[in-house]
Amino acid sequence: LIAGGLVYTLIGMIFFRKILLRYLPDHISAIVLLSIYLGTNAVHHLSLKNLETVNFLFTLACIITWLTINWYEKPRIRYMAGMAICAALMVLVKPSEVFILLIPLLWNFDGFKNRLVLFRQHWLHLAIACLVGVMLLLPQLSYWYFRTGHLVYDSYKNPGVGLDFLNPHIPQILFSLRKGWLVYTPLMVLALLGWYYLWKQNRKLFIPTFLYFLLTFYVVSSWTEWWYGASFSIRPLIITYPFLGLALGYLLKAWFEKGALIRSAILSLLFVLTVFNLFEYFQFRTNILDPYRTTSAYYKAVFLK
DSSP states (O other), rough: HHHHHHHHHHHHHHHHHHHHHHHHHHHHHHHHHHHHHSSSSSSSOOOOOOTSSSHHHHHHHHHHHHHHHHHSSSOOOHHHHHHHHHHHHHHHOOGGGGGHHHHHHHTTOOOOOHHHHHHTTTTHHHHHHHHHHHHHHHHHHHHHHHHSSSSOOOOOOOOOBOTTSSOOOOOHHHHTTTTTTHOOOTTTHHHHHHHHHHHOHEEEEEEEEHHHHHHHHHHHHHSSTOOOOSSSSSSGGGHHHHHHHHHHHHHHHHHHTTOOHHHHHHHHHHHHHHHHHHHHHHHTTTTTTTTTTHHHHHHHHTOOO
């Protein structure tokens, strides 16, 4: 199982690189890959803890994005069927990942009218994709129905834990010293700033990726156990890293064009943030940082220890 998890990680890395190279120069793609895999909590959850669902979801998100790119460049039924397979598998693993459908539906978005015309031209592709998706979902739905009498059944029964959309924990998710995303994965601040450059340079790419990130972030923030157990940083946000990686790449591309001094400064900053992330990961692995109960006072007491 562990070896299989590492294979999934490698497949995700290969497809992530393919996506980056389609829009960014090779040297920037390489920097983004190193930053995402070493400078974030992905270093933990896509390697040592690779049997958690986020590993498979990250890989499937990369594959469905790559197939989407290919379908919009050259519509083929096999690409659309592949997208349906990936989307269905993601929903089976985690039902809230239904938002991944925004990627194939809104990619290269140029208006609703043009999108409807495109889908009307390729209605057979959509029909086959729906059929493939239903066929993959059917065994699980049938099992639930015969065992519980319901087509959809929530098998995650953990008392006091669930979604509460009216009370999202956004400040804690971002800044809490217990498990805050930007505290333990500060490099993602640059990726968030990258949305601006993605909007300025490639708006058709910005619309689906940012909407997917926004909806996923809200769902993740709405989970009552917002610290997600013993995870390193906020584990489920790793699913959005293929798209945050694109945003980071567009930021690097824009800043690299400002001259050697700015280029050296941003590379130095990336290096420092990556080393800091790896050091906190070392603290996490050696139980200097408690995986559940780190408080502000405790975090300050063991800072850089």
